[in-house]
Amino acid sequence: MRKSVLIVEDEPFILEALSFLLKRERLKVSTFTDGKGCVEYIQSTKPDLVILDMMLPNRSGMQILEDLRAMDAFTSLPVLMLTAKGQKKDRAAAEQAGVSLFMTKPFANKEIIQNVHRLLGK
Helix, strand or coil, X not given: CCCEEEEECCCXXXXXXXXXXXXXXXXXXXXXXXXXXXXXXXXXXXXXXXXEECCCCCCCHHHHXXXXXXXXXXXXXXXXXXXXXXXXXXXXXXXXXXXXXXEECCCCHHHXXXXXXXXXXX
8 A cells, every 4th residue: 555645845846846756765755735624634534744834824833733742643653854944943943843754945855755765664
C-alpha cells in the first residue's frame, strides 16, 4: 500500500511543487490550505506523514502540532514543519512541541525528498 502524505500549506506555488515532487515518488498526496479544521481532517484521513507550514490562515502550524501531540493516536505521527521562519526560537519552539523535523523555505527538492523518505521509514 502506498504511503500517504498530507501537505498543509497556504502558498499555492509551494503546494503545487511539493505535490508534484511527492507524487513522482509514488506517494499518495492530499492537501489542506487552512489551519481551521486541519486537526479534524488529519483525524479522519490518518496520513502517514504531515508536512506542516508554520504560518497558516486561521490557525498556526504550531497550534496544530500541539493539538496533534496532545492526542494519543498522533503522538508518533511524523510531522515535518516547513517554514520561512527559520530563527532559532522558532526551531526550538517546534522541537519542544514535538516536531519530527524542521526545515526552512526555500528548500532543495532533493533534501525534502530524502527527509520525507526518512520520516516514512523508507
